[in-house]
Amino acid sequence: MKRAPVLLFLAWLSILFYSGIWLFMSGFLLMRIELNNQSLCSQPPDPGLLSSTQQKTTSCWFPHRFNKAVIVIIDALKYDFAKYDPANTNPKPYENKLEVIHQLIQSQPRHARLYPFRADPPTTTMQRIKGVTTGSLPTFVDVGSNFASYAIQEDNLIHQMVQNGKRVVFMGDDTWDGLFPKKFYKSYFFSSFNVKDLHMVDDGILQHLYPTVDGGDWDVVIAHFLGVDHCGHKHGPDHPETAKKLTQMNQMISSLIEHLDDNTLLVVAGDHGMTDTGDHGGDSEKEVTAALFLYSKAPLFSKQLLEDPEAVPQVNLVPSLALLLGIPIPYSNLGALISDLFWWSEDGDDISALLTKTSAYQINTQQVARYLSSYSQAAGDLSADKLRLLHDLSSSSMAEYKQLMSEWDQNALSEAEMEERLTQLVQKMQVYLSQARHVCMESWARFHPLRMIFGSLILFMSCVVSYIVAEAGLSMKVSYRSLLGYPVFISLLLTVVLGLGTWMSFVDMDLVSLCALVTIISQLSFLYIFRLRKYAQKRWWSRPTSLLVSGSCIVLFFRCCTLFSDSFVVAEGKAAQFFLASLLLVTVAKLHWDGRLTLPTFTPLGSESLKPSLTPGYKKDGSRLLLLLAALGLCIRLSSFFHNCREETPECHPSAFLTPLSSVQDPELKNFSYICCVLCLGVIIYLIRKWLQHYGNLNSSSPLVLYVRWGFPLIALGISCFWALSSGTEDTFARLRELTHLALVAFPRAIYVFAGMGILLTLWKPMTVYMKQNQDSSADNTVTTFGGVPGSQAELQHVIPQIYRKMQRTLKNRLQHSREGEEGKKGAALEAYGLGSVYSAAMVIILSLLTLVLIMLHSERMTPAFLLLLLEALVILQIHGHVSNLYWAPDDSDLFCVPWYAVIAWALAATQSFYYTGHQPVFPAIHWNSAFVGFQDGHTNNIIPALLVAANTFCSNILFSAGSCLLLLWPFLCESPTGRRKRGKRETREGESEDEDMPLMEMRLRENPDCFSVALLQLGTKYLFIQGVQVLSQLII
Amino acid sequence: MDETEIRRLAVGHVLSVLAVLFSLCVPPLLFDHFSVLGTHLTWLCFCSVCVIAVNLLLLLTLKPNPSTKRSSLSNKVNKLYRSCLYFLASCLLFHGIIVLYGAPLVESVGETFFFAVLLSSFTTSRCLCILGPNFHAWVRVFSKDGAMSVWDHSLQITTICSVVGAWLGAFPIPLDWDRPWQVWPISCSLGASFGYAISLLLAPFWIYWNRKQLTYKRR
């Protein structure tokens, strides 16, 4: 069996996993593409409209109604808080508190109105601010174009206001600063961080609000109060504090009204509601019903309308505000106008008011139609049929409008007729707008349960397949080729047939279901063939290495269970650390329990003569293992200083090491940490080189070795220069600054290229074996596989028996056969250094190159975390090596089987170091800065920054997955040079009396290529299985 | 003799369980402002003292470890001294292990330490009483075929159960239920005590159940 089928098999399995995950995600993750188009004053959605309405130069698209607006956002202002019921004599703390709204509605029904304000889920403040300014439906993932910030990139109200010369003054929640950086004319931000603080933000706003409004130096004032929301989080709505807070808001509104003039619109809105416990974020009725109150001193509404106005979707505020203020509607808006608001005219009669309304609706319709057509060009997730229907509707209403206008201009219609037809047209456009919103909501904001079920099903089956392969492992040596071949062949056939069918439109399938079908068929055919062939003659599930009988399955089980609970997901880093320590501790304890640590002379089953006082002997491994365990604990504990925080845990403080060096103020601290980081980098390089040297892989003069010798320090030097430059202060000379800028770009790019070259070199010529030719002294100079430093060679030479020299030679010949030509096939005695670690040396080189690049992508001060990560991996490998060598005889085939506990420990370590290199699986914790390492000026496309950010985020997973081969290799490396016996070889000995035996180390793998391939496959499938199980249990919640 | 030995063991175990129960129930009756959750630190000390006292009592009355040597006074003093030293070392070791497992390093260091003391009194003090300050004997007992008497077996079972109880006790800590017993180290110490008590009660039955195999081993 060759390598290629193994790799193909692993690739096939990962494709299965990926398609499962993808299927699930396509049903679960709501995605939307953000468009960057901006509405312009000079480009209304329908150019034909301009002629009639462009008389006024101060407004765009539509004559403005108000010059100024005061927008007061009271966070979590539920509709229940705002409505007033005079009949209620025994109000709860949150009821009947906003009296001023009630009074205004009663006394001035044409000036004031209160609506239920329906928020679209998710009802978090940030998403709501996005919704209420862009007019679109924010989903969980908005695929934006800019990776570096939270700023809203889509066209929005604030942007349009600023663009059209409005002076926007903001006060309140500092979330707005992140969303609209540098947009405000004046701003007073207050931190929203401390949820327990009820008054800081509100008092701050109240200090500035009235002076600002009186000052007149503004066009739009936005005030975002947080007190009510914080009060809900802290006490819940049903609490006297809420009453106090609402009373304060009541006073604020009533005195604010006294400061307004005739030409100002007042908007009081809640961004979302709250549940009975004071939380929000979901889509329950109580969370989505906020309040919207509109007021102006000039009459705003036509006539006295119905008692209970119907609910207004939040996005509807966007076009209404835009047209009232005379600015363009944001490009991506999906909202419809609030129809009550558009009833005015200069003449004052009903027909011209209706005309105003119709033309406003016309603009809104055309704007939405324009957005939908650009969106459907950019992304294909809206259904084409519905889009076509919508398009027909919008163009027919457009045509009708034009026809009506021309008929009206020619006086061909009576007023009553005109009124009726206009009303019909408005209704038609209202239908269009609500349907457009609906279509978008359907594709952006709805889960597909079927896809989710199938996704998890595929994942589950993939887990089963990988488990079977991992467990059956060696017993099904026959051929994976047939096992793999048929499923792939069948699925490919199916794909082609169905693809052709779709193409010739016999069958109607979309890509997702096609993929699901193919995946499932290929899995089923695999299982069928597996059953048919009965590869597993002996019951592989009862073997000692099986997962089910080993204790580590308990840890895996617990680990998967913890993923079901939200609070454990929050604490996942700590949990992984806890499990990792427990797993390895239990492994070592079990080693002791099984008596593997005591020397064979001590037999506890002994006779009476064996008193407890008899001291048992210990192998050295015992104390060594304890030391390693302590080192592991220390590594894990220390690395927890590099953690990051989620938003949900306000008591958690992110590690100080996460801030880049350039933001450290104190110069001494800065220098000190810089030196520390460079030292850590140096230590990493030194350790890697030391390791390679120890195993004798640094002696030859092959290009790779030269690369390791000189390239690694060079890379380190480059990185430290880069750090020095990027952390330097800004105020240098202008000429130098240009140079610095150039260097900031040049250094990382050079390192990318150099490291890439190194990896290619390793793949091309992975040999780091040094062979010394000794033609003349072949008789007594010997061959050794032991890769020691040359100095230690001398003392080993005399003990090496002839037989191994021969064997070595054959090995060597085989080696030369497969690899690049090396000299020395003349049968001369050879000295080979580093032969024992050929494979792992190549692995280590690749890994260290990856590490160096990843370090550069992180903040400078995370370097110690990487050092700890490497040490942790090393310690786990060492423990694993010791344990395997204690358990299994060297020529046992079990040595080729990496036990489950090691693979689980490896996966846990990957998770744990994900958290402790400063990451969290939430969007705000992504290190966007890494996208700009080496690309200071931004990017032309999205691929490179996405790659860089992904590399940064998944650094530990990348490293650990790439390093998982080492799990297989390490026990061979740990073989101690003495004290090992090989039964198999002893028979062929030619009378030598040496008991001592050179360790073959990784040459053993070369001896059994089949076992090696199978072992690799097994390891890969085990790793995939564990990751798959974790993903699966995460998805099921 | 087997049966009598097991009976003696059971009596000793019941006494030990009573010690834990005593520390749980009695102080709230005697003192004001005492509750296991509220004044946990005090309870930790009190429980440890009770458990150690009962263990000493059992050592003196039941004599689980009949030593053949005639021990002189100086020998005894030496043994006592070494036992104290061992106990202290085990407390520190447990403390270190707990911190490495993720317990806070600086804050609530007292709680962590007294939790370590509690664990030591559940495990080390019993080891000291049954096996004496003989490290090699300890190592022997905690291997697969190392137990040589019912006492050794009970030691194996109680020690493992206490530690596992403490381990399981760590699970509720991250949950966001905001219960008073989720505070470090209350759930862990309660878990350890629970594991200890359960194992004390079950160990005699288990040994009685498996007495055939066990006698075989001891012969």
Ligand SMILES: [Zn+2]
């Ligand atoms: Zn909010």
Ligand SMILES: [Zn+2]
């Ligand atoms: Zn909130």
